Amino acid sequence: MEEAILELTELSTHFFTDSGEIPAVDKVSFTVHKGEVVGVVGESGSGKSVTSLSILQLIPQPPGKIVSGSIRYKSENLAAANEKRMKKIRGNEISMIFQEPMTSLNPVFTIGNQMREAIRLHQKVSKRTATEKAVQMLKIVGIPRAENIVNEYPHQLSGGMRQRVMIAMAMSSDPSLLIADEPTTALDVTIQAQILDLMKKINEEKETSILLITHDLGVVADICDRVVVMYSGQVVEQGTTREILKVPKHPYTQGLIRSLPKLHGREEKLYSIPGTVARPRKDHVGCRFAPRCEFAFERCFKENPKLYNIGEGRESRCFLHSEQEGERLKDVTTNT
Amino acid sequence: MSQPILEVNGLKKYFPIQGGIFGKTIGEVKAVDDVTFHVREGEILGIVGESGCGKSTTGKSILRLIEPTEGEVKFEGKDITNLRSEEMRKLRRDMQIIFQDPYASLNPRHTVEKIISEPLLVHGMKSKENRNKRVKELLEVVGLSSYHASRYPHQFSGGQRQRIGIARALANNPKLIICDEPVSALDVSVQSQILNLMEELRDAFQLTYIFIAHDLSVVKHISDRVGVMYLGRMVELAEKDALYAEPKHPYTQALLSAVPEPDPDIKKERVILEGDVPSPANPPTGCAFHTRCPFAMDICSQVRPEFGPVDDQHFVACHLYNDEQ
Numbered sequence: 001m002e003e004a005i006l007e008l009t010e011l012s013t014h015f016f017t018d019s020g021e022i023p024a025v026d027k028v029s030f031t032v033h034k035g036e037v038v039g040v041v042g043e044s045g046s047g048k049s050v051t052s053l054s055i056l057q058l059i060p061q062p063p064g065k066i067v068s069g070s071i072r073y074k075s076e077n078l079a080a081a082n083e084k085r086m087k088k089i090r091g092n093e094i095s096m097i098f099q100e101p102m103t104s105l106n107p108v109f110t111i112g113n114q115m116r117e118a119i120r121l122h123q124k125v126s127k128r129t130a131t132e133k134a135v136q137m138l139k140i141v142g143i144p145r146a147e148n149i150v151n152e153y154p155h156q157l158s159g160g161m162r163q164r165v166m167i168a169m170a171m172s173s174d175p176s177l178l179i180a181d182e183p184t185t186a187l188d189v190t191i192q193a194q195i196l197d198l199m200k201k202i203n204e205e206k207e208t209s210i211l212l213i214t215h216d217l218g219v220v221a222d223i224c225d226r227v228v229v230m231y232s233g234q235v236v237e238q239g240t241t242r243e244i245l246k247v248p249k250h251p252y253t254q255g256l257i258r259s260l261p262k263l264h265g266r267e268e269k270l271y272s273i274p275g276t277v278a279r280p281r282k283d284h285v286g287c288r289f290a291p292r293c294e295f296a297f298e299r300c301f302k303e304n305p306k307l308y309n310i311g312e313g314r315e316s317r318c319f320l321h322s323e324q325e326g327e328r329l330k331d332v333t334t335n336t
Numbered sequence: 337m338s339q340p341i342l343e344v345n346g347l348k349k350y351f352p353i354q355g356g357i358f359g360k361t362i363g364e365v366k367a368v369d370d371v372t373f374h375v376r377e378g379e380i381l382g383i384v385g386e387s388g389c390g391k392s393t394t395g396k397s398i399l400r401l402i403e404p405t406e407g408e409v410k411f412e413g414k415d416i417t418n419l420r421s422e423e424m425r426k427l428r429r430d431m432q433i434i435f436q437d438p439y440a441s442l443n444p445r446h447t448v449e450k451i452i453s454e455p456l457l458v459h460g461m462k463s464k465e466n467r468n469k470r471v472k473e474l475l476e477v478v479g480l481s482s483y484h485a486s487r488y489p490h491q492f493s494g495g496q497r498q499r500i501g502i503a504r505a506l507a508n509n510p511k512l513i514i515c516d517e518p519v520s521a522l523d524v525s526v527q528s529q530i531l532n533l534m535e536e537l538r539d540a541f542q543l544t545y546i547f548i549a550h551d552l553s554v555v556k557h558i559s560d561r562v563g564v565m566y567l568g569r570m571v572e573l574a575e576k577d578a579l580y581a582e583p584k585h586p587y588t589q590a591l592l593s594a595v596p597e598p599d600p601d602i603k604k605e606r607v608i609l610e611g612d613v614p615s616p617a618n619p620p621t622g623c624a625f626h627t628r629c630p631f632a633m634d635i636c637s638q639v640r641p642e643f644g645p646v647d648d649q650h651f652v653a654c655h656l657y658n659d660e661q
Contacts, residue, residue: 043523043524043525044523144611158612158613160612188386188387189386189550189591189595190386190590190591190594190608190609191386191612192594192596193593193594193596193608193609194608194609196596197606197608215523215524216596217524217598218595218596218597218598219596220598221596221597221598221599221600221602222596241600242600245598245599245600246599246600246601255525256524256525257598259524259525259527259528260528260598261531261553261554261556261558262553262556262557262597263552263553263580263592263597264580264597264602269532269535270528270531270532270557271528272525272528272529272532273525273528273529274529276493276495276496276525276526277523277525
């Protein structure tokens with residue numbers, strides 16, 4: 001196995017609001033290795049975006065705060081790093097791209113201007129070299145007429161092009177980790193396919209590790225090596241993409257996959273998980289998913305299950321994996 | 337075969353572009369450009385396409401929430417394009433719409449009861465008692481409880497709000513419901529609840545849907561027939577199984593191949609389209625897709641292909657399937 005680039009250990013980010021403390025990220029642990037694409041999947045409110053923002057300390061404080069845990073990047077703990085150090089990390093060692101490329105670009109400056117700023121912040125180069133670098137990066141991400149585009153404004157570009165510009169900007173200082181927070185959610189499928197291909201190319205050619213935050217299991221299947229499934233602020237399951245999608249172990253992952261309409265094959269009626277996504281609460285007792293789980297039993301409502309190690313790098317947060325409940329597990333797996 | 341409940345012939349909607357110092361019209365955005373199709377009674381017709389292809393404008397033009405520029409819309413055999421607004425309003429009892437964003441389409445200052453009973457009042461249910469009874473009934477039908485009636489929209493989750501939107505659309509027992517991206521704002525686990533509810537309601541009340549969405553898997557699941565739009569035009573329309581198994585139009589092929597599927601064993605030959613969708617203000621000549629089409633021929637940039645049948649009930653607008661070529 002390649003060396004670990006990023007290692008989260010029991011990371012907890014809580015929000016302190018008027019209505020109480022909200023554990024948006026609750027003891028989340030996972031690792032991203034060199035050259036690996038890791039997907040973090042979950043529905044809205046699962047804490048996937050807060051996790052990614054926490055890594056770069058981009059959580060507004062107050063109300064948010066990393067209350068415990070560590071974020072080990074190479075050999076340093078980012079959770080304890082000061083703002084000065086973080087500025088060196090952000091955009092240089094770890095870059096991030098966001099869902100809505102229009103709001104991430106400044107509408108009153110040209111593309112070239114913004115890219116130059118990003119490049120010169122981290123590299124000691126002249127304006128001219130920075131511009132050349134910007135044009136070169138735009139060409140790498142497949143933007144036609146790159147020489148002209150550097151002089152244009154964000155509104156002159158389409159959504160897909162803007163996301164390419166964001167990727168070019170993020171890649172300009174050759175980061176070892178790219179965090180992509182729903183990078184294709186605002187884009188149409190044909191454009192999404194282009195952007196996913198571009199990300200795959202970057203991953204293969206530059207060995208950049210990618211942490212991809214998404215709600216779309218199709219995107220995960222397309223590009224990720226490993227998947228972390230989150231529910232209500234906690235990791236509920238993780239493993240390789242193939243295993244998670246083919247033989248999901250946690251009832252939530254199983255339900256999620258079964259409730260997707262399929263493009264191939266036909267199903268008469270869609271499976272649906274009853275109820276709605278539980279908001280993380282500080283005083284929650286028992287498994288977060290228990291109220292919606294068809295296999296829930298007494299114990300699930302009393303204590304929160306730990307993450308059970310169920311074989312090579314595979315974890316699932318469910319009592320069905322504990323030894324006493326081995327029999328029930330058999331029922332579950334034969335049912336799906 | 338059941339009768340068409342709705343016929344759309346040559347529907348066009350051009351939005352003027354105003355510019356210059358006198359605000360003169362200097363051009364037109366051809367949002368919907370000559371679209372023809374029909375919807376049979378009791379079926380679900382899906383319309384898919386990417387943003388800006390005119391699928392929502394088509395839906396709204398049918399109800400005349402946006403006045404069409406040209407073309408004819410026949411509902412139960414009656415041309416409704418020239419009806420006066422009073423007559424049109426009476427007709428809307430039979431034709432309803434559900435919107436995409438359940439957060440924006442419900443008035444935050446009204447209780448659920450008021451939201452759902454409004455269409456009842458408009459269409460002449462004068463007695464408050466009857467209205468309240470009907471509201472409670474509708475809430476139960478869409479899977480909410482009658483005590484929800486006194487609450488405000490912000491007290492509900494996205495999925496529940498969409499249920500309220502559906503209850504409102506059902507209030508006057510419509511025949512046709514246009515669903516404009518009804519599940520795209522919802523999470524996966526909630527999305528399947530709403531899709532199932534919509535199917536149950538169709539069976540229970542013999543409804544007909546036009547289901548507009550950009551998600552090809554969702555449309556496949558719910559529809560009987562599917563139409564694909566590109567740049568204001570319908571490029572392909574067929575029974576869903578035929579369309580998904582054997583897409584004829586190069587755009588449909590590319591679109592289907594671009595959908596990432598949650599199955600690592602499906603390895604698809606991806607047709608990656610170059611570039612972006614051209615501007616509808618200045619669509620390409622001939623076939624609108626020829627600038628990105630991998631099979632484009634000379635004729636494609638000159639002559640707009642006819643939207644015609646290639647198979648039984650399979651319509652395509654593409655020169656590749658034109659026998660005379």
